[in-house]
Amino acid sequence: EPEVTQTPSHQVTQMGQEVILRCVPISNHLYFYWYRQILGQKVEFLVSFYNNEISEKSEIFDDQFSVERPDGSNFTLKIRSTKLEDSAMYFCASSDVRADRSSYNSPLHFGNGTRLTVT
Amino acid sequence: AQRVTQPEKLLSVFKGAPVELKCNYSYSGSPELFWYVQYSRQRLQLLLRHISRESIKGFTADLNKGETSFHLKKPFAQEEDSAMYYCALSSIGNQFYFGTGTSLTVIP
Numbered sequence: 001e002p003e004v005t006q007t008p009s010h011q012v013t014q015m016g017q018e019v020i021l022r023c024v025p026i027s028n029h030l031y032f033y034w035y036r037q038i039l040g041q042k043v044e045f046l047v048s049f050y051n052n053e054i055s056e057k058s059e060i061f062d063d064q065f066s067v068e069r070p071d072g073s074n075f076t077l078k079i080r081s082t083k084l085e086d087s088a089m090y091f092c093a094s095s096d097v098r099a100d101r102s103s104y105n106s107p108l109h110f111g112n113g114t115r116l117t118v119t
Numbered sequence: 120a121q122r123v124t125q126p127e128k129l130l131s132v133f134k135g136a137p138v139e140l141k142c143n144y145s146y147s148g149s150p151e152l153f154w155y156v157q158y159s160r161q162r163l164q165l166l167l168r169h170i171s172r173e174s175i176k177g178f179t180a181d182l183n184k185g186e187t188s189f190h191l192k193k194p195f196a197q198e199e200d201s202a203m204y205y206c207a208l209s210s211i212g213n214q215f216y217f218g219t220g221t222s223l224t225v226i227p
């Protein structure tokens with residue numbers, strides 16, 4: 001069964017440094033997402049991406065964050081200048097073709113996550 | 120605004136006992152509800168979705184629009200059911216909103 005893959009599994013960085021988290025969504029999926037989960041807290045939506053542009057983003061996704069689909073297979077999340085509070089598990093997800101408004105949405109398929117530790 | 124509430128952060132049951140993980144939601148339109156499960160050190164996986172109306176690993180969940188609930192139930196808990204369970208709501212545009220999760224421990 002195809003899976004969403006994320007690399008690295010664990011990233012340690014110093015405050016102020018840039019990090020890039022990488023994801024390879026399932027190949028025929030068209031919607032891509034980033035979520036994060038701070039230790040002990042809920043899974044929070046960051047951003048969704050469709051047709052090579054951001055379709056929705058949360059308040060968390062400020063100017064320090066960006067996403068890119070550089071080559072048709074990878075989907076990356078960049079944090080320009082990391083802060084201590086960016087330490088979290090970051091999950092990439094993808095979903096199938098967008099459903100019509102009269103029908104139902106496709107479920108998300110998640111990667112294993114990247115644990116980001118900012119020191 | 121969309122909101123998913125899972126009132127129990129931790130839930131422990133004995134093996135063979137019934138289990139119910141609660142989920143309530145608020146949404147102005149017609150949502151789609153899901154349960155995701157996260158076993159230790161593994162990814163979030165789809166467990167079931169309300170439109171499927173099927174039983175997965177013995178779990179069922181019924182959407183109750185009157186009570187705005189989507190509780191997850193299993194009549195006889197097994198040790199392998201121990202995991203983190205997340206209720207999620209999907210709105211138009213394939214946006215997903217997750218609850219805070221319930222950690223289920225099945226005691227042998």
